[in-house]
Amino acid sequence: MAAALQTSFAGLRLGAPVQKRNAFVSNGNAQKLAMKAxxxxxxxxxxxxxxxQDMxxxxxxxxxxxxxLVQEVRRRRxxxxxxxxxxxxxxxxxxxxxxxxQFPPKSYSQTTAQEPSPFSDMFGTPEDIFADVLVGDDAPSLA
Incomplete structure (x- = not known):
């Protein structure tokens, strides 16, 4: 069992605890450049x-x-x-x-500006015949 954990899997090192290293931040560009070169x-x-191990x-x-890497291997086939x-x-x-x-940044007015909803001009006006009708929880129950 211990021998199975000590094997490496294509660059993945499993087994004994690794000493803490100084962390570095990399976006992988240097690795990709070195790989291609x-x-x-x-x-x-x-x-x-x-x-x-699954993580x-x-x-x-x-x-x-x-x-x-996978695309490169398929290409080299x-x-x-x-x-x-x-x-x-x-x-x-x-x-x-x-x-x-890169897309130009949108201003706040462009992102918040919305078109009026359909039929908004027909409802909520004094001429609206359904303005006094209660809907939902506000409606009186008949029972």
């Missing part, structure tokens, strides 16, 4: 001593998906000629541009 893949998740697996899966390379690069650039597109 060196054509190597290293996804690592440090598991805490009291962290459940560590979820973090590992999320990290693998965010680095684009077959030979990619220059035409396919251009198509892929174009497709990736469109996705990247869509993800990085």
């Amino acid at each position: 060196k054509h190597t893949f290293q996804v690592e998740v440090v598991v805490g001593s009291d962290e459940p 560590a697996m979820k973090r590992f899966r999320r990290e693998v998906m965010s680095t684009g 077959y030979f990619e000629n220059s035409v396919e390379l251009k198509k892929r690069k174009d497709r990736e650039s469109r996705v990247k541009a869509k993800r990085n597109r």
